[in-house]
Structure formats: structure tokens, C-alpha cells
Amino acid sequence: MDANTYDVIVIGAGPVGENVADRVVQGGLSAAVVERELVGGECSYWACMPTKALLRSAAALRAARQVPGAREAVTGGLDVAAVLRRRDSFSSHWEDDGQASWLSSAGIALYRGQGRISSDKVVEVTGEDGAMRSLTARHAVVIATGSAALLPDIPGLRAATPWSSREAAAATSVPARLAVIGGGVVASEMAAVFSGLGSSVTVLARDGVLPLAEPFAGERVTESLREAGVRVLLGAEAGSVQRGGDGVVRITLTSGEQVEADELLVAIGRTPNTREIGLDIVGLAPGAWLTVDDTLRVVGDDGELLADGWLYAAGDVNRRVLLTHQGKYQARAVGDVIVARAKGEAIEDSPWGRHVATADERAVPQVVFTEPEIASVGLTAAAAGAAGLRIRVVDYDLGAVAGSALHADGFAGHARMVVDEDRKVVVGFTLVGPDVAELLHAATIAIVGEVPLDRLWHAVPAFPTISEVWLRLLEAYGR
Ligand SMILES: Cc1cc2nc3c(=O)[nH]c(=O)nc-3n(C[C@H](O)[C@H](O)[C@H](O)COP(=O)(O)OP(=O)(O)OC[C@H]3O[C@@H](n4cnc5c(N)ncnc54)[C@H](O)[C@@H]3O)c2cc1C
Numbered sequence: 001m002d003a004n005t006y007d008v009i010v011i012g013a014g015p016v017g018e019n020v021a022d023r024v025v026q027g028g029l030s031a032a033v034v035e036r037e038l039v040g041g042e043c044s045y046w047a048c049m050p051t052k053a054l055l056r057s058a059a060a061l062r063a064a065r066q067v068p069g070a071r072e073a074v075t076g077g078l079d080v081a082a083v084l085r086r087r088d089s090f091s092s093h094w095e096d097d098g099q100a101s102w103l104s105s106a107g108i109a110l111y112r113g114q115g116r117i118s119s120d121k122v123v124e125v126t127g128e129d130g131a132m133r134s135l136t137a138r139h140a141v142v143i144a145t146g147s148a149a150l151l152p153d154i155p156g157l158r159a160a161t162p163w164s165s166r167e168a169a170a171a172t173s174v175p176a177r178l179a180v181i182g183g184g185v186v187a188s189e190m191a192a193v194f195s196g197l198g199s200s201v202t203v204l205a206r207d208g209v210l211p212l213a214e215p216f217a218g219e220r221v222t223e224s225l226r227e228a229g230v231r232v233l234l235g236a237e238a239g240s241v242q243r244g245g246d247g248v249v250r251i252t253l254t255s256g257e258q259v260e261a262d263e264l265l266v267a268i269g270r271t272p273n274t275r276e277i278g279l280d281i282v283g284l285a286p287g288a289w290l291t292v293d294d295t296l297r298v299v300g301d302d303g304e305l306l307a308d309g310w311l312y313a314a315g316d317v318n319r320r321v322l323l324t325h326q327g328k329y330q331a332r333a334v335g336d337v338i339v340a341r342a343k344g345e346a347i348e349d350s351p352w353g354r355h356v357a358t359a360d361e362r363a364v365p366q367v368v369f370t371e372p373e374i375a376s377v378g379l380t381a382a383a384a385g386a387a388g389l390r391i392r393v394v395d396y397d398l399g400a401v402a403g404s405a406l407h408a409d410g411f412a413g414h415a416r417m418v419v420d421e422d423r424k425v426v427v428g429f430t431l432v433g434p435d436v437a438e439l440l441h442a443a444t445i446a447i448v449g450e451v452p453l454d455r456l457w458h459a460v461p462a463f464p465t466i467s468e469v470w471l472r473l474l475e476a477y478g479r
Contacts, residue, residue, distance in 0.1 A: 006032040008338055009123045009137040010144055011115035011277060013103070014041020016315030016327040017144035021108040023335020029342055031108050032135055034115035034125050039099040042146055042316075043324045045091050050169040051189055053090035055369045057083045058196035062371060063434065066408035080174060080197050091170070117141060117278035121310055124278075140310050140338045143290060143298070144331070145277060147270035147316040152181075160243040162264040165190070174199055179251055179261035181238050183209045185368050187267040188221055192370045195230045202259050204236040204251070210368065214381065214430045216414050217374045224371050233259075272317050282307045289319040294349050294356045295337045296330055312338070320360045330357045352448075362427075363447040367437040372413060375440040378428035378447045381418050390421045396472045398433045403465040408434055417473045425450045431469075439467060453477065 008024045010017045013035035021031040038045055057078055064070040092098055103110050113127040121137040149164035151157065162181075163171075168190050174197045180187050183205025195201045203209070203225065209232065210218035222232050239254040241264065251259045275287045282298065283306060284290070290313035293299050298311045314334045315327035337355035340347055348354040368374040384391045398404055398413030405411055413433020420427045429443035446456060457479050461467035 004134060005136045005138060006030045006109065007138045007342060008032075008140050008142065009034065009115075009121075009135050010142045011117075011123060012041065012144035012146055012273070012315075012317075013039045013099075013110065014144060014146045014315060014327075015043045015324045016146070016331045017041070017142070018099070018103065018108075019328045019331035020142050020144060020312075020314060020335045021103070022106050023332050024338055025107045027335065027339030027343075029139065029339055032111060033103065033108060034111045034113065034123060034135070036112070036114045038094065038096040039103060039110065040092070040096055044096075044099065045094050046166040046169045048324055050087045050091045051165075051186075051193065052369055053087040054083060054169070054193045055189060055196070057086065058192070059369075059371065059435075063408065066410060066434070068409065078196065078198075083197065084172065087169075094170070111135065114276065115145075116276060117281045117311075119281060120307070137310070139342045140312055142334060142338075143274070143277060143311070143313040143317055144315045144327075145273040145317050147272050147322065149266065150269045150271045151266055152268055154238050155240040156243075157238075157241045157266070160241045160249050160264060162241070162249075162266045165265070165267055168193075168265050168267075175262040176200065177202070177261040178263050178265060179204065179249065179259050180265045180267060181251075182265075182267035182269075183207055183211065183218075183234075184267065184269070185210065185366075187265070188225070188368060188370050190265055190267060191225055191230050191232075192228075195225065195228050200229070201225075202231040202233065202261065204233050204238055204253070204259065206235060206237045208234055210374065212380075213368070213374055213376060214416055216416070217368075217376070217430060217432050220372055220412075220414070220432050221368070221370050221374065228371075270316065270322060272319070274317060282311060290317050292318045292320070295347065296334045296357065320357070321364050323364065323366060326357075326360060326364055329359060333357045359448060363444055365440050365444045367440060369437070372433045373436050374430070374432055375436045375443075376428075376430040377440060377444045378426070379418055380428055380430070381416070384418050384420070384427055389427065391427070392419045392421050392477070393417075394419065394473050394477045396469055396476055398431065398436070398466070398469055401466055401468045401472060402463070403468055404433065406464055407466060415469045415473060417477070419453065419477065423450070424453050426453070426456070433466075436466070439469075442467065442470065453479070 007029035008031045010033040013033040024031040111125045113125040118124040123135045178194045178199040180203045209222045237254045240252045243249045249264045272289045314330040316322045351358045365377040381393045394417045396415045399411045416430045418428030426446045
């Protein structure tokens with residue numbers, strides 16, 4: 001066998017690329033992954049893991065302070081150095097030996113370097129030393145190159161050396177003043193992190209806070225950031241930026257107001273890592289988000305299959321859902337469908353079939369780890385309405401549930417269930433409150449399983465848990 005030929009070649013060893021390769025090997029094919037930075041990708045070193053580690057200590061402290069008896073035992077504030085050390089450990093100290101040896105134990109070949117498609121099913125890998133080697137795929141090439149932070153064209157911004165989410169997640173010290181451009185998930189979580197660590201934070205949220213969530217979620221997070229001392233400027237747009245000789249960043253808003261900070265974080269969205277991967281070979285423009293068909297094969301703008309169907313794209317790079325768990329779900333579908341096609345097996349591509357990622361459109365769970373946490377899945381009321389569904393929205397005060405009051409004094413929260421009235425099933429669910437993240441999976445199961453409300457009535461929540469909100473919502477609906 002030619003040492004440079006594999007059944008499947010995956011470009012990018014983030015969480016998605018790793019999982020595609022693993023699934024392929026478990027299906028009996030051979031796989032190689034190409035990685036130019038760290039095996040484990042953005043999620044392990046600069047995104048999910050470090051940010052959640054940074055948020056967790058403040059959340060634990062808050063939880064202790066909300067329960068008498070525990071509260072009295074808390075005699076100090078956060079130990080910032082210990083928080084940063086714990087983050088370092090959850091980021092594996094930015095070393096990937098652990099994940100690289102997992103690849104090897106899973107029977108996956110790793111090539112370090114920049115991967116680029118150079119012709120049909122051929123990927124060129126350029127190592128750090130400039131050495132190049134060609135890998136050939138028998139069946140498929142999978143692009144799992146992920147995304148990077150987007151920097152807008154604001155005059156002076158680049159020269160002011162702003163932080164992206166990477167610098168924020170890996171920060172070794174806490175700036176006295178931090179300004180944040182953006183109001184989405186990353187901006188909100190980072191504002192909570194740095195405010196908790198002692199920075200004086202200003203958020204410039206042109207489009208509001210968490211604009212894609214149910215409105216009450218963004219409102220509650222805005223309120224709580226403000227209660228924590230964060231300046232949240234809704235509708236504020238940065239017009240220009242300048243870092244002075246004194247190191248201070250001055251952001252002039254389009255309103256004329258000026259905001260000063262020691263560091264500036266830009267968190268306004270992502271751009272695909274597709275600039276240097278040889279997209280021109282298959283007739284696509286470098287730098288584009290990739291569009292895929294049901295089984296995640298790359299298609300052109302007209303929806304026509306490209307590259308005779310040997311090219312797939314999974315994870316952030318196809319822009320379907322920019323979340324690790326959803327990318328890994330796509331990875332399982334891609335790995336399995338490549339194996340099925342290679343073996344001439346039937347393709348299960350009807351909705352909810354094994355080879356398609358149906359949940360990407362109907363049931364994406366997401367947690368925003370702010371205080372309070374926002375946990376949501378499926379459609380918001382606005383999105384369901386826009387999709388033409390005949391819906392009924394049921395709201396309940398989460399703080400009024402017995403389990404919530406026991407969980408923490410002063411527990412404040414809210415729950416919303418969006419019901420498709422024609423099918424009598426839940427299509428959307430949002431929870432806002434402390435520690436609600438772990439409640440989310442029940443809602444995901446209800447939506448994916450399309451469990452009729454009549455049957456959901458028989459799923460009795462244990463007393464006294466916060467999950468009793470399910471019973472209260474069904475009663476409010478009219479059971
Ligand atoms: C601050 C922040 C916090 C987040 N928190 C969460 C969270 O809590 N939960 C969650 O689910 N999601 C979270 N996300 C999103 C999550 O990080 C991404 O959805 C996930 O990392 C996408 O995985 P991926 O494998 O598609 O891409 P990536 O993780 O970006 O991995 C792609 C890999 O491909 C490599 N690569 C790129 N181009 C090439 C090339 N040409 N040749 C070789 N290698 C290449 C890169 O070096 C990288 O290792 C967060 C994102 C950010 C920015």
C-alpha cells in the first residue's frame with residue numbers, strides 16, 4: 001500500500017476533523033488528518049474549554065453565596081491566579097500531545113502542516129520547515145478547517161492590536177479596563193469573565209445583547225451584567241479606534257462619545273478558514289463559507305454537487321451551526337456516509353436518517369454560560385412565526401418552582417415553551433436562570449422525539465427539582 005494514500009483525508013484536526021476520522025476508521029476505512037496548529041482545534045485551546053473554565057469559578061462562588069450556611073463559609077473573593085491556572089490546565093497548557101496520542105491510538109495518521117487541495121482527491125501538506133508531501137484519498141476529502149475571529153473594517157482598529165476571542169481566552173493578566181465590541185454569545189461570556197475577574201468592562205452592543213435568543217434572555221443578561229458593574233451600551237457602534245502612546249485604546253462611537261480601555265476585545269462573528277485550502281481547484285472562491293448538501297458534500301451556489309461528490313465539509317466551515325457538539329454530530333454523519341458509500345451500502349438521507357444532520361435545522365441546543373445561564377433549543381417564538389408555524393407560546397416564572405427556591409435564595413429565572421399547535425409538539429424551549437444548563441437535554445429530547453404534549457404529560461418531573469417547570473408549563477398550556 002502507498003504510504004501516502006488513505007481512504008479519507010481530513011483537513012483540520014479540530015473537534016470535528018478528529019471525529020470524522022475516528023468514525024471513518026471505526027467503519028473499517030483508513031484516515032489521515034492534516035493539522036497546521038494544535039490537534040483539538042479552537043474549542044480545546046481558545047474557545048469552549050478555556051472560556052468555560054474561566055467562568056466556572058465565579059459561578060461556583062455565586063452559587064455558594066446564594067445558599068445560607070454555605071454563604072457564611074465564603075470569606076474571600078475570587079483567587080484570580082488560581083482561576084487562570086485552572087484555565088491553563090483545561091487548555092492542556094496549549095500543548096496537544098494528549099490529543100495527538102489519542103489520534104494515534106485510534107489508528108488515525110496525523111500530518112502536521114498546512115493542507116491544500118492540489119488536484120482531484122489530492123491534498124498537499126506543507127510542513128513548518130517548508131517541506132511538502134502529497135496525500136491521495138481513495139474515497140473522500142473532508143474540509144474541517146473551522147473558522148477564525150472576524151475583524152471589521154473600522155478605521156484604526158488593526159493598528160490598535162485588539163484582542164480576538166483567542167487573546168481573551170488565553171489572557172495571562174486581567175486588564176483594568178476592557179472594552180468589548182459585540183453583543184453575541186462570545187461578547188457576553190467574555191464580559192462576564194473579565195468583570196468577574198475584576199476588570200471594569202464596557203460592552204458596545206450595536207445590535208443588542210444576544211439578539212438571536214428570546215428577547216427576555218438578552219434583557220436578563222444585560223440586567224445582570226449591569227448589576228455586576230458592566231457598562232452595556234445598547235445600539236453603540238464603534239466609528240474609529242486609536243491606541244495612544246500611553247497604551248490606552250480610545251474608541252470613538254458613531255454618536256461621538258469616546259470609550260477608553262486598556263484592552264479592546266472584538267467579538268462580532270467568525271470568518272471561515274478557507275483562504276488557502278485550494279478551493280479554486282473545485283471552482284470555488286477562496287475565503288468562502290462552504291455550502292453543503294444533505295449528506296454534507298460541497299455544492300456550488302446553484303446547489304450542484306462539486307468535485308464529483310468526493311469533497312465534504314463539516315463543522316464551523318459550512319456555517320450551518322457554529323458549535324462544537326453540532327459539528328461533531330455532523331462529523332458522525334459524514335464519517336458514516338463516506339463509509340456507506342465506499343462499501344456500496346444504502347444511504348439513509350431522509351429527515352432524521354443516520355447520514356443527515358437534521359437536528360441542525362430543528363433542534364440545536366445551546367448554552368450561554370453567563371449569569372444567569374441561557375439554555376435554549378429549537379426555535380424561538382420569532383423564528384417559529386417566521387417559519388410559518390401556527391404556534392402557542394407558554395411562559396412560566398422559573399423562580400416560582402419549588403426546586404428553584406431550594407436551589408438558591410432569590411432564584412430568578414424564566415422558561416418559555418413554544419408549541420406547534422398543528423402537531424401539538426414542542427418546537428422551541430428557552431430557560432434563563434442560574435445553573436439551568438443541565439436542564440436543557442430534556443427539552444432537546446422532547447423536540448427531537450417530537451413527543452406529543454399528551455404523552456409529555458406522563459413524563460413526571462421529580463419533586464423538588466427545577467425540572468418541575470415542565471409540569472407547570474403543561475398546566476399553563478391547559479392540561
Ligand atoms: C470564545 C469561543 C467560545 C466558544 N464556546 C463554545 C462552547 O462553549 N460550546 C460549543 O459548543 N462551542 C463553542 N464555541 C464554538 C466552537 O469553538 C467551534 O464551533 C468549534 O471549535 C468548531 O470546530 P471545528 O473542528 O469545525 O473547527 P476548529 O475548532 O476551528 O478547528 C479547525 C482546525 O483546522 C485547522 N486548520 C485550518 N486550516 C487548516 C489547513 N489549511 N491545514 C491544516 N489545518 C488547518 C485549524 O488549525 C484548527 O485546528 C466557541 C467559540 C468561541 C470563539
